[in-house]
Amino acid sequence: MRGEFPRNPSGCAISGIISTKGRRMTGDIIIKSIALMHDRSNGLGGGFAAYGIYPEFKDHYAFHVLYHGHQSRDDTECYLKENFIVDRAEPIPTRPVAGITDPPMLWRYFLQARPGRPEQRGCTSEERGHSSFGEMSPDERDFVVSVVMSINNSIPGAFIISSGKNMGAFKGVGFPEDIGWFYRLDEYEAYLWTSHGRFPTNTPGWWGGAHPFCLLDWSVVHNGEISSYGINKRYLEMFAYKCELQTDTEVVAYLFDLLYRRQKLPFEITCRVLAAPFWKDIDRMAEEEKAMYTALRQVYGSALINGPFSFIVAHSRAMIGLNDRIKLRPMTCGVKDDLVFMASEESAIREICPEPDRIWAARAGEPIIAELEEGL
Amino acid sequence: MSSLIPAEFLVRIDYERCRRCKRCVLNCGFGTLSFEDRVVADHKKCAACHRCAAFCPEGAITIEKNRLQFKDNSFWLPEYRKNIMRQAESGGMLLTGMGNDKPYFSYFDHMLLDACQVTNPSIDPLREPMELRTYLGSKPEALDFEQSPDGAIKLTTQMAPQVRIETPIVFGGMSYGAISLNAHRSLARAAYESGILMNTGEGGLHKDLYPYSSNIIVQCASGRFGVDSAYLNQAAVVEIKIGQGAKPGIGGHLPGEKVNQEVSETRMIPVGTDALSPAPHHDIYSIEDLSQLIYALKEATGYTKPVSVKIAAVHNVAAISSGIARAGADIIYLDGLRGGTGASPTIIRDHIGIPIEMAIAAVDDRLRREGIRNRVSVIAAGGIRHSGDVAKAIALGADAVALGTAALIALGCRVCQKCYTGNCSWGIATQRPELVRRLDPDEGAERLNNLIRGWSLELKEILGALGVNAVESLRGSRERLRGVGLSEVDLEILGIKPAGR
Structure with a gap:
């Protein structure tokens, strides 16, 4: 399968909002923000990630899956049942919307890992070779990753669009606001929303190809094109990540998973790997800092994301905005009380928060990190 | 007769x-x-x-x-x-000098680079920073950090020695004896001034060049010429030379006529004696023996310098490289079919080895498949003719390239392939004092500096066209290469797509 899919370069609009106090908001707010940037997308893809939407299943892995046929659903469910305890399986609720045509079958599953399961099956020792970092049940999460990779790779017509706990991705082909109403996001409550409107420059009009891209708790919405995709992908392959999607954005999600979750780099450092400071700036740093940044670039050069981008990466505890190192794509940030906003355009923030406490343009390569308060 | x-x-x-x-x-x-x-x-x-x-x-x-x-x-x-x-x-036996001149297929000439149009912007290197800086040496798979209660982040990993070069180019190994002292002087000065590395080859390092030690790779070859503790420590990198592209599996022979007083002192052999390098190292008959020598050299240099292992690109180069990486080398130097020499049997030069393009692709793939690509840097040599070749070699997976023939051409060489006669009219591959005198080291260094500068500028333009501003974003990024007129198997080995796809 590898290499079979061509990737699609894309332009786009992004918007995100988090309540650092964990206050939950309905989805109409994010729909309103992304809808304002309608002209930044072309109707070939829109999507949302929402965190905190499944409090009744907060310890379950919530798999959002799209199917292009009954056979792919049968095969996937059979595979899931073999590997997990399936506590609920149901279609994702939708409502008819004029702009949305020909959706695939959309299902969600709430899953628990079977005790002892990861050791017995699934990923081979070779696949797992480099994936046993950390102490917090790394096996279970690595196992979930391997199941996702395996289904997306080997079951035709089945595609897992998100696989985290108490979160989910809602995406498809259409303008983002239409996708939002289609998925009835106004009926969900989340403390963290991200959204994306897509302007792909060539496209197979594929639902799985819309943003956000998700793996475990990670979601990425991305405006830009990754010119270093080739090496980022090959680097990730060394760690058993398979880049199968028809876009380059997935490497961002996988890099965060690899660096932050598996290799335990701090958030700030992970961002500094992806948008590394220039040597001219490193050379001016104090000795200890210089040694650290030099080592980062020496070791993680293949993880540098080069080319124009602004993206919002989220996981269950944080939302991170990052621009490329020479700021070739826009990104504005705003703060109002416990709310932090990030969007391609200032207007998209003011649309839902007319008078923010503070609003500013993110600087090239400088991560903006908004985290949930301790104890939440 | x-x-x-x-x-x-x-x-x-x-x-x-x-x-x-x-x-x-x-x-x-x-x-x-x-x-x-x-x-x-x-x-x-x-x-x-x-x-x-x-x-x-x-x-x-x-x-x-x-x-x-x-x-x-x-x-x-x-x-x-x-x-x-x-x-x-x-x-x-028929002898010859320089690299293989036969019309074997050139993969470089059948690969094309990408450029940005519209969806991602190209970058203008005259206006934006464009980074070619490269570090050679073994990197860990991951770094460890410590976060203090006040939030300060500290790196706790101790890095193996890294050698910095300002552009992903070094000079290839050419020994004093095969080439003149003035040629060595030119190379050492240029390496120093351009912030890259020169490579002594197997003939030792003349005392006059000790001041340039921060930019020198010293070689330890099968003849062990000029090797002592002082020599090993007058270097940025220590290299074990197993083989070279022009004569894989073959030793070397510097005839006694070329061993004058200075060569004799540098090689540490009597004046006028033939300098014979055995085909194998007689203390390396297996990979575990190589590991012993790697660590002996690390001990001798206090673990302060990367150790490189230079091999000719032969059929099984990927597996051999994996072994070398696991044996503890920090750098693997691959020398391809077109690699040059001062003297080689023609039949060996023209019929043994594989093209460097294939070797880079196979080695990079193998090291990645085994998850050990970070452990070693890969230097590729043997037929790098211009900065386009440099960019393609890097896109295939090399960390840097080495120039032998190109550097000599910059010094005046016309590639007449008579290096082995010792009569080089340009004062490069000769020890005859009246000929050596013709090569002015200052002018030689300037010409080499100019070459490195010119190619570096071109590399920056290529990176800019590709829309990236650091060479590490090209390294191994085969997505930016397309093949023209290559068979499916060739494309598969090179790991690239055909043009149009």
């Missing part, structure tokens, strides 16, 4: 223009020209090194290919017939 082989070249002198200044006679290192009542040529000695023509003030000399026609035969080419005649006369 006088030779009946026709001359390869004819030296034509325009006697109307010739002022009889005899400069050409003085300049010819091969004794082709002499002066009787006018300049006359012994055509059979001419190597087409162009020295006479370059220095004739009247432009009165032209060198032509001898068009003496052999009966056409598309199988028994004139070259083969002449070689047989030569061997029938001498009974010896």
Whole structure:
């Protein structure tokens, strides 16, 4: 399968909002923000990630899956049942919307890992070779990753669009606001929303190809094109990540998973790997800092994301905005009380928060990190 | 037995223009020209090194290919017939210098680079930073950090030694003995000034070059010439030379005539003795022996320098490289089919090895598959002719490239392939003092600096066109290469797509 899919370069609009106090908001707010940037997308893809939407299943892995046929659903469910305890399986609720045509079958599953399961099956020792970092049940999460990779790779017509706990991705082909109403996001409550409107420059009009891209708790919405995709992908392959999607954005999600979750780099450092400071700036740093940044670039050069981008990466505890190192794509940030906003355009923030406490343009390569308060 | 082989070249002198200044006679290192009542040529000695023509003030000399026609035969080419005649006369092996000159398929010439249009912007290197800085050495798979309660982040990983080069280019190994001291001086100065590395080759390091040690790779080859503790520590990198692209599996032979006082002191052998490098290292008969030598050298240098292992690109190069990485090397230096030499049996040079493009692809793939690519840097050499080749080699997966032939051409070499005769008219591959004197190390260094600068500027333009601003975003990024006219198997081995896809 590898290499079979061509990737699609894309332009786009992004918007995100988090309540650092964990206050939950309905989805109409994010729909309103992304809808304002309608002209930044072309109707070939829109999507949302929402965190905190499944409090009744907060310890379950919530798999959002799209199917292009009954056979792919049968095969996937059979595979899931073999590997997990399936506590609920149901279609994702939708409502008819004029702009949305020909959706695939959309299902969600709430899953628990079977005790002892990861050791017995699934990923081979070779696949797992480099994936046993950390102490917090790394096996279970690595196992979930391997199941996702395996289904997306080997079951035709089945595609897992998100696989985290108490979160989910809602995406498809259409303008983002239409996708939002289609998925009835106004009926969900989340403390963290991200959204994306897509302007792909060539496209197979594929639902799985819309943003956000998700793996475990990670979601990425991305405006830009990754010119270093080739090496980022090959680097990730060394760690058993398979880049199968028809876009380059997935490497961002996988890099965060690899660096932050598996290799335990701090958030700030992970961002500094992806948008590394220039040597001219490193050379001016104090000795200890210089040694650290030099080592980062020496070791993680293949993880540098080069080319124009602004993206919002989220996981269950944080939302991170990052621009490329020479700021070739826009990104504005705003703060109002416990709310932090990030969007391609200032207007998209003011649309839902007319008078923010503070609003500013993110600087090239400088991560903006908004985290949930301790104890939440 | 006088030779009946026709001359390869004819030296034509325009006697109307010739002022009889005899400069050409003085300049010819091969004794082709002499002066009787006018300049006359012994055509059979001419190597087409162009020295006479370059220095004739009247432009009165032209060198032509001898068009003496052999009966056409598309199988028994004139070259083969002449070689047989030569061997029938001498009974010896045919020798040659420089790299393989046969028309083997060039993969470089069938790969094209990408550029940005619209969806991602290209970057202008004249306006934006464009980074070529490269570090050679073993990198860990991951870094560890410690976060103090006040939030300060501290790196706790101790890095293995890294050598910084300002552009992903180094000079290839060429020994003092094979080339002149002035050539070595030029290379060392240029490496120092350009922030890259020169490589001593296997002939030791002349004491005059010790001040440039921060930019020198010292080689430890099978003959161990010039190797002692001081030598090993006058370096940025220590390299174990197992083989070279021009003569994989073959040792070396520096004839006694070239071992003058200075060469003798540098190589640590008596004046006038032949310097014979055995084909294998006699203490390395297996990969575990190699590991012992790697660690012996690390011990001798206090673990302060990366250890490189140089091998010729041969059929099984990927597996061998994996073994070398696991044996503890920090750098693997791959020398391909086109790699140069001061002297090699022609038959070995022309028929052994594999193209460097294939070797880079196979080695990079193998190391990645085994998850050990970070453990070693890969230097690729053997037929890098311009910065386009550099970019392609890096896109295939090399960390840096090494230049031998290109560096010599910058110094004046005309690739006449007569290095092994010691008569180099340009003062490069010779020890004859009157010839060596012709190469001014200051001018040589300047020419080399210019070459490195020119190629670096071009590399920056290529990166800018690709829309990336750091060389690590090109390294191994085969997505940015497309093949034209390559078979499916070739594309698969190179790991690239055909143009149009």
